[in-house]
Amino acid sequence: MRAITVRDRDAGLAGLSLTDMPYSHAAEKDVIVRVYAAGFTPGELDWPATWTDRAGRVARLSVLTVEES
Numbered sequence: 001m002r003a004i005t006v007r008d009r010d011a012g013l014a015g016l017s018l019t020d021m022p023y024s025h026a027a028e029k030d031v032i033v034r035v036y037a038a039g040f041t042p043g044e045l046d047w048p049a050t051w052t053d054r055a056g057r058v059a060r061l062s063v064l065t066v067e068e069s
Contacts, residue, residue: 003063004040009051013042021063040064 001021008015026032044050044064053059 004038006045006050006062006064007060009045012045016064 001023003019003021004016005019005021006015006017024032050062050064051059
């Protein structure tokens, strides 16, 4: 699967890249959906959740998307 990712919070939009990612596995209470198109908002780079994982740790790699179809 391919995803828009960001690794450097300070790089802003210049830090975005299209990355080949492994397919995800569903965790408890999760579902996997097939996405044909996705988008994000530039403001997403400022959201605290973009830079932390579910456990509240600093994320080294974030996959951006807030709108899917």
